[in-house]
Amino acid sequence: MEKTRDGFKSRTGFVIACIGSAVGMGNIWRFPYMVSDWGGMTFLIPYVLFVILIGASGVIEEMALGRAAKGGPIIAFGKCTEVRTGNKKIGERIGIIPVIGSLALAIGYTVVVGWIFKYTFLALSGQLAGMGQDMDAIGGMFGTTATKFGNNLWLVVAVIVTAVIMAFGIAGGIERANKIMMPLLFVLFLGLGIYIFTLPGASDGYKYIFTINPKGLLNVRLWIFAFGQAFFSLSIAGNGTVIYGSYLSKSENVVTSAGNVAIFDTLAALLAAFVIIPGMAVGGAELSSGGPGLMFVYLVNVFNGMPGGKIVGIVFYICVLFAGMSSLVNLYEAPVATMQEKFGLKRPAAVGVIAAIGCIVGLAIQGIVSGWMDAVSIYICPLGAMLAGIMFFWVAGKDFALEAVNQGKDKPIGKWFMPLGKYVLVPLAFVALVAGAILGGIG
Template identity: 90%
Template sequence: MEKKRDGFKSRTGFVIACIGSAVGMGNIWRFPYMVSDWGGMTFLIPYVLFVILIGATGLIEEMALGRAAKGGPIKAFGKCTEVRTGNKRIGEVIGALPVIGSLALAIGYTVVVGWIFKYTYLAITGQLSDMGHDMDAIGGMFGSTATSYGNNLWLVIAVIVTAVIMAFGIAGGIERANKFMMPLLFVLFLGLGIYVFTLPGASDGYKYIFTINPKGLLDPRLWIYAFGQAFFSLSIAGNGTVIYGSYLSESENVVSSARNVAVFDTVAALLAAFVIIPGMAVGGAELSSGGPGLMFIYLVNVFNGMQGGKIVGIIFYICVLFAGMSSLVNLYEAPIATLEERLKFKRPVAVLSIAVVGCAVALVIQGIVSGWMDAVSIYICPLGAMLAAIMFFWVAGKDFAISAVNKGNNKPIGKWFMPLGKYVLVPLAFIALVAGAMLGGIG
């Protein structure tokens, strides 16, 4: 008799956990930069269109696939090939790729979350505000952190906190942690946005956000980068959303769940943009860099020149910490669940095993984490998303897919769902893979 699987206690808990997995560094250190770089609403228009498309196809598909298989990518892909051919082995072999990708991305993300733990501590203790506008000191602090073996203590702390959350299971650990972190993140970010709104000079940032350049919409690269941002922001990679979906009750509605995740992920990204872009305007600085440089160098300087900047910095880094932790938990879940499913490890043993491996590798790659993350996000993540979509829409077929989606749905999903998944989502995932390889990353 198969052991009863852990799961989310409620649809709200599931949705909040999925929001937590989607809201991450891409929302905070890349989205505001892309909005600034491509001209405000000029970027937001295609971005929102792609969020709607991916939310209506990829998110629904991965949630429904995981729930139908009651397992992670290996079991889910195996289920699809079993439906088609009666043989689950080939699907299980292919399904190992998204699990490996999830672990690889989690390891790189562990390094970044270690940085965030350190900067949250530095903000709370006042060490960041004490640097003032000394860019040599600010840049030097990050330079010494983001180097080989430069942040060992905080990286280990990040792993320990993550492991403790995950050891308590889905309902007791992941759901409970996200129910605490996500609402607080939104409230704190909203408070930051309101405060920045009151500062002199912020209006220039808002004007820029709401600017639209019709000619810019004709640039194919804008659409490629907007798609990449939406694609990666919604955590479509054939792993995290699949495994979270496997813990969802069959009576829950995956269509409305996917919609809620897409909406709140976009709201989080917009909140970050409405804090960072006007904040940079207040400080008289250009948003000239995305990535770690924005969060750990340029914004430190801006906060230090802002009225109430010390408090702003503390709240900001707490928000970033919650976003990072919720995503990290999701990334580690697929490999942990794989050890439980395939090797019959007990939950604490699986968590400890993955935590030890993740921590050991993360410590070693600190000096090359940027290249590590690029390789995973450019190649493995879009490939995982494409494989999951192919398995669901093409291999398992219409009867399986529609049945999986409609369980718990108040009304049958529209006839648009299968053609959109087969003929739009799958090719776009392939484009994300090729464009990412050609352009050095698009999300």
Template identity: 85%
Template sequence: MGKHEKERDGFKSRTGFILACIGSAVGMGNIWRFPYMVSDWGGMTFLIPYILFVILIASTGVIEEMALGRAAKGGPIKAFGVCTEMRTGNKKTGELIGLLPVLGSLALAIGYTVVVGWIFKYTFLALTGQIAGMKQDMNQIGGMFDSTASAFGNNLWLVIAVLVTAVIMAMGIAGGIERANGVMMPLLFVLFLGLGVYIFSLPGSSAGYRYIFTINPKGLLDPRLWIYAFGQAFFSLSIAGNGTVIYGSYLKDSEDLVSSAKNVAIFDTIAALLAAFVIIPGMAVGGAELSSGGPGLMFIYLVNVFNGMPGGKIVGIIFYICVLFAGMSSLVNLYEAPVATLQERFGLKRVSAVGIIAAFGCCIALLIQGIVSGWMDAVSIYICPLGAMLAAIMFFWIADKEFALKAVNTGREKKIRTWFLPLGKYVLVPLALVALIAGAVLGGIG
């Protein structure tokens, strides 16, 4: 194992690491769920608790997962094993528990592959003018998505999504993942910003902005608002005991990961806000209500809105390119934990590990196309929050206090304050349990 660790790939720069983590965090939740939640709960009424929870989770969970991976120089299996070995002298228990978030990451990646396949298809349809050609015919627009999201309805584009992902990953951490995110993330923000400026110039958009900045004090008293805001922040920041842990393991000891976690949280929130500032005023321009989150928003309702607004063809092209970048960057992150596991446990070369995981992921994704919604619900409701809770328990409860503090403070000039460990122990871990229980009761909270 020592030999493999010496040959271990890694991020070449702090900026590359941050962009990759931002790419992991910025995904479909920012684009098809966040604007809907902002609309459904009343603008600032939702944003206030959401931002509070982002600060809390970034200050604990994101830092903890990055630190855990970097200290162990490995993914969840190795990292959990390091923690239990400290406590009991037995690393096998931790390694067995660490298998769960890896399998969760793979299961989520497989479901996400189906969705990214849809995005590849819609990006192609937008570029070739076929989306604009459907005009505002809701039967045609809805029928297109229904056929795409059916069993074996999008085979070609799903395979293309897997191949593109595999190529990026096979090129390595620095040569593939870091380089790809270095292009996709800045472009995503620039394009989204451009879309936002254009939507701002259209008549009728002001109603959308007024709604976003509305606050309903009574709404803040609703416990469900706080649960959904927490769920959105929890899942948006991509803590699940897998992707952030494995990316952290590629980070140099000289880097300040507390600062990195802060940047990830800031830019993930900016991406979500940009999506809201494009979609909600855009729906206002089209005279439509933001009545649906999930796939219906992005592949049905927004198609209708784009086709009814001035310059809608170009808006649609730019929008789906942005969504494609968000989807691809997250998909690469989700597949990384299982790929790294094959490398760590079996000593496989990266290209071989990527090939095995990509082939397996593609086969299962093709089979679940018709039931992907239920698949994604099961994984996100149960496995992701459980993985996040297990990682937090390992770091804050099982590992030595000295280990945890050293892991966080390595590479940092100003040492983290004493509040960090109690906040992780007594706030983050119980909240992860809340996410698991509330998700099960409410049918998903993020």
């Protein structure tokens, strides 16, 4: 079975694909808003600390778990309970939870990526620029798009493009697509940031980003939301990182790979902040909304009011499209792999089944996608991350965990790893679940 199993051709391809899975809507429509809302560096300090913590525990753990099991969450969880009790059935049943979570999140994400496809087309065709700064027209466009059955065509396009990429396999589809999309995303975002830097008024945005309020650091909610942003941004949910790790060879260093993912995911978020916050300052607007309102309403108005706004809009939405597609491919991979592993389907057939489910359900939930995404991200994602941590650190145990992590490393990982995972990561995943339920979402 292992001999015929697809996989990444190179370490670079694996890391880029993992970066692609982590770089998504949270980096672009939530991170800049959080930086603005919580006071620039006041938010960035705890955020970076949590990125380091999660990158050094959860990301490593999920990559290593997938590689050790050579399978998605169901096989991986089953492997953990088999190591502990000799019975893999218990773990396999529990492993269904993150697979369902991945599919549910992918379906909601499909709706959003459908919006992005539409807005990329509107930007390229000049229709966004043609609305000028007419907020009624801009808001009305998004209002009709985000309503029930309001974006059918572009949602289907999103599903088809995703399915085509995935049908070509890990190396031929996912790895190749990410090798194109991710470098272009960073180059285009960097170019956009440099251009906005030259515009009058942008300096106010930079000043705000580098502002620090020492008293603000004493706010417990700040730390909770900074943790939530880091937690969800790094995509640990017991599914996508596990399945990508399962395609990794034993000679690769997962610790180095995890560090690269954390670094580049943070760079992508910072680039977005350095584009959006100074861009809003150029347009004289306050960053008063996160989520879809920021990307599809307020930023359209800002772009249309700045010099070269049409080109800025085109580049921005292409960047967002790359970020959305790379994450969507990752989210669908766990359920696709499950269809292959548990039902013996060939990859094209497995992709077809999951794509059909994603398309049908996605079309049906267009008017309620916000509530759908909230439910999945608040409950199922942190639960999946917590279960993966419990399985790896507590159930499979120290010998299994260290052997899985140390494969491909010249020197064994430090003694800090197991205590960090057992006594910090797992409890924090529980905190993410509880805090999200109480506060209505933290990431």
